[in-house]
Amino acid sequence: MNARRVFADLGQARHLGLVVAIVLLAVVGLVTVPDSFATTSNLVSILSLAATIGVITVGATFVIIGGGIDLSVGAIMALASVWATTLATQTFGQDVLELEGSGPVVMVICAVLVGTGAGLVNGLLISYGRLVPFIATLAMLVAARGLAQRMSDRKTQLVHPDNSALVELSTTRLLGIPLLVYIFALVVAVGWVVLNRTTFGRRTYAVGGNPEAARLAGINVRRHTMLLYALSGLCCGIAAVLIMARTTTGSSTHGDLYELDAIAAVIIGGTLLTGGRGTIIGSILGLLIFTLITNLFILNGLNTSDQLIAKGLIIVIAVLLQRRNLKERSP
Amino acid sequence: MKENVARRGFLVGGAVLGAGALVSACTSNEPAAQPQPAQNTTAPAAAATGNDQPGQKVVIGFSAPAADHGWIAAIAKNAEATAKQYPDIEFKPVEPTNDINAQISAVESLIQAKVAALVLLPNDGQQLNQVALQATAAGIPVINLDRIFPDKLAYRTWIGGDNYGMGVAAGHYVGKKLKDKGVTNPVIVEIQGIATLPLTQDRSKGFEDALKTYGFSVTAKQDAKFTVETGNQVATSLLQAHKKIDALWNHDDDQGVGVLAAIKESGRKEFFMVGGAGSANAMREIQSGGSVLEATVTYSPTMASSAIKLARLIAQGKGMSDLVENQVPQSITLASETITKDNVEKYLPLGFES
Numbered sequence: 065m066n067a068r069r070v071f072a073d074l075g076q077a078r079h080l081g082l083v084v085a086i087v088l089l090a091v092v093g094l095v096t097v098p099d100s101f102a103t104t105s106n107l108v109s110i111l112s113l114a115a116t117i118g119v120i121t122v123g124a125t126f127v128i129i130g131g132g133i134d135l136s137v138g139a140i141m142a143l144a145s146v147w148a149t150t151l152a153t154q155t156f157g158q159d160v161l162e163l164e165g166s167g168p169v170v171m172v173i174c175a176v177l178v179g180t181g182a183g184l185v186n187g188l189l190i191s192y193g194r195l196v197p198f199i200a201t202l203a204m205l206v207a208a209r210g211l212a213q214r215m216s217d218r219k220t221q222l223v224h225p226d227n228s229a230l231v232e233l234s235t236t237r238l239l240g241i242p243l244l245v246y247i248f249a250l251v252v253a254v255g256w257v258v259l260n261r262t263t264f265g266r267r268t269y270a271v272g273g274n275p276e277a278a279r280l281a282g283i284n285v286r287r288h289t290m291l292l293y294a295l296s297g298l299c300c301g302i303a304a305v306l307i308m309a310r311t312t313t314g315s316s317t318h319g320d321l322y323e324l325d326a327i328a329a330v331i332i333g334g335t336l337l338t339g340g341r342g343t344i345i346g347s348i349l350g351l352l353i354f355t356l357i358t359n360l361f362i363l364n365g366l367n368t369s370d371q372l373i374a375k376g377l378i379i380v381i382a383v384l385l386q387r388r389n390l391k392e393r394s395p
Numbered sequence: 396m397k398e399n400v401a402r403r404g405f406l407v408g409g410a411v412l413g414a415g416a417l418v419s420a421c422t423s424n425e426p427a428a429q430p431q432p433a434q435n436t437t438a439p440a441a442a443a444t445g446n447d448q449p450g451q452k453v454v455i456g457f458s459a460p461a462a463d464h465g466w467i468a469a470i471a472k473n474a475e476a477t478a479k480q481y482p483d484i485e486f487k488p489v490e491p492t493n494d495i496n497a498q499i500s501a502v503e504s505l506i507q508a509k510v511a512a513l514v515l516l517p518n519d520g521q522q523l524n525q526v527a528l529q530a531t532a533a534g535i536p537v538i539n540l541d542r543i544f545p546d547k548l549a550y551r552t553w554i555g556g557d558n559y560g561m562g563v564a565a566g567h568y569v570g571k572k573l574k575d576k577g578v579t580n581p582v583i584v585e586i587q588g589i590a591t592l593p594l595t596q597d598r599s600k601g602f603e604d605a606l607k608t609y610g611f612s613v614t615a616k617q618d619a620k621f622t623v624e625t626g627n628q629v630a631t632s633l634l635q636a637h638k639k640i641d642a643l644w645n646h647d648d649d650q651g652v653g654v655l656a657a658i659k660e661s662g663r664k665e666f667f668m669v670g671g672a673g674s675a676n677a678m679r680e681i682q683s684g685g686s687v688l689e690a691t692v693t694y695s696p697t698m699a700s701s702a703i704k705l706a707r708l709i710a711q712g713k714g715m716s717d718l719v720e721n722q723v724p725q726s727i728t729l730a731s732e733t734i735t736k737d738n739v740e741k742y743l744p745l746g747f748e749s
């Protein structure tokens with residue numbers, strides 16, 4: 065039953081509206097700013113801008129399909145970026161491991177571990193502590209940002225010159241595309257495979273769709289829910305690596321309001337907030353719509369306030385359209 | 396011609412002030428007992444004037460927003476470092492907060508503690524006006540730091556930076572440099588801080604007005620949010636929007652870290668960039684030479700150190716020993732100084748770590 069629905073989701077019809085929206089935005093770009101919009105470098109910069117939050121959106125899609133919500137993504141990313149750029153972490157490879165050039169690797173491992181760890185705490189609180197996801201992750205949002213501020217003493221921490229190999233993720237290009245876009249693509253691909261081609265993915269739909277039925281079917285719902293939040297945390301850790309590469313810093317101000325952008329992208333992408341239904345591709349298309357809007361507004365030299373209004377309208381329109389679709393499909 | 400004179404006056408003024416700071420820093424022999432702050436703390440040394448003679452012991456209250464930004468962090472640190480230099484000051488800071496309500500009750504607690512003077516950097520001048528009035532009514536002189544109270548009855552002295560002047564300084568640097576190069580119709584790009592703040596609008600207005608004197612105007616401006624990440628995002632897109640840029644002014648050195656990262660990633664070198672605020676990072680970048688960042692215009696958090704000194708003088712009933720008047724002036728506006736490779740060494744000790 066669920067498996068069939070998963071395969072049905074692959075059908076392009078579901079994403080047709082999103083693709084149309086992207087095409088429309090592209091036409092707007094071609095008409096208003098023909099010189100700067102349709103250039104390779106602009107497309108690359110749109111993808112680079114989308115990469116960080118895109119990775120987070122993949123994790124958020126899992127959580128929301130699984131019937132939860134994660135408000136702490138931006139804060140966890142900030143915490144991971146700060147933790148990975150502390151002096152102790154940055155010099156760990158050189159001074160403790162005494163391995164030349166291992167600094168960036170240590171930083172990446174640190175960011176990923178911190179992200180996953182924080183996500184795991186969320187998961188434990190929700191699954192075994194029986195906290196409502198909204199509240200548990202709200203608490204994590206506040207606490208993780210506080211911890212990030214405390215660790216960094218509210219300063220912006222630069223990536224040390226010895227560890228500049230990390231920044232090369234952003235500056236090195238393969239076939240004209242920065243490495244971090246490949247990382248983004250890889251995360252999306254892995255996310256898609258896990259969601260659509262593995263037991264884990266099918267369980268995610270089952271747990272989100274009807275937890276009681278999932279439990280009766282022999283799925284360990286609690287453990288699975290916990291893993292979903294850990295997965296979201298892992299994505300935040302990867303996103304932290306990307307943001308460090310892009311901005312050359314770790315900071316407690318990184319990822320401000322990312323949770324809202326990620327949730328908006330997931331919803332525009334057609335995932336139900338109540339769980340059980342949704343796709344990774346939809347979320348990524350939803351995110352690209354947002355990124356395109358930002359890009360178009362800046363290329364045209366328009367005000368950011370108008371941009372926010374446009375984004376708000378798009379969320380409402382997308383949800384209204386989807387509701388109509390749902391009604392048509394289930395008479 | 397007229398504009399040129401004005402500009403020169405401005406620059407000379409900046410140079411004199413800078414030189415003054417340098418001289419006082421060098422000749423400072425007071426307080427000898429206290430260790431000088433380490434190189435990287437941003438508090439300037441105490442000036443060796445009659446004002447530094449120990450006087451009656453005073454309690455100085457201090458309240459500021461929470462430091463979620465390098466500049467505000469430097470404000471709190473500078474205030475504390477300066478207070479520690481004087482044995483006759485008892486420094487009484489309250490927990491910093493970004494919540495208006497919490498700051499109001501923090502200030503109320505300082506009023507109840509009957510401090511001798513109150514140094515106040517409000518989250519919002521309008522909203523803290525009432526409680527500043529209360530303090531004044533209770534006989535506590537309020538030293539208003541930077542964000543001004545709308546009501547003059549609410550404070551004894553105001554000291555702060557000049558946002559308009561900051562824009563003017565950046566505009567003159569950009570305008571003069573492009574004029575000297577003989578560029579006509581230059582593409583001038585501006586990256587603002589939070590667009591809704593009056594201070595951002597003042598900065599942009601100053602920039603625009605100064606550029607106008609050279610016959611130039613801003614080609615495009617876009618707002619970031621004073622954070623590294625937003626600076627990076629906005630700069631990435633602006634670089635796409637403009638294939639050739641002649642000059643870029645970024646309002647804030649903290650977000651400038653992200654702007655510079657975006658520029659480096661794009662590999663663009665055809666333009667020069669001017670920063671704002673005067674962070675140590677920006678200064679080191681200017682000093683290094685090879686960077687597109689050629690200059691930054693100051694909005695120095697050293698004003699917090701000066702505010703503590705003023706509070707001490709007011710509480711002790713002294714005037715400023717370099718002035719004729721018996722009392723401290725009602726308002727002091729810092730000049731926005733232009734830091735370039737030529738004078739960066741002088742400013743580096745005053746730069747704040749972002």
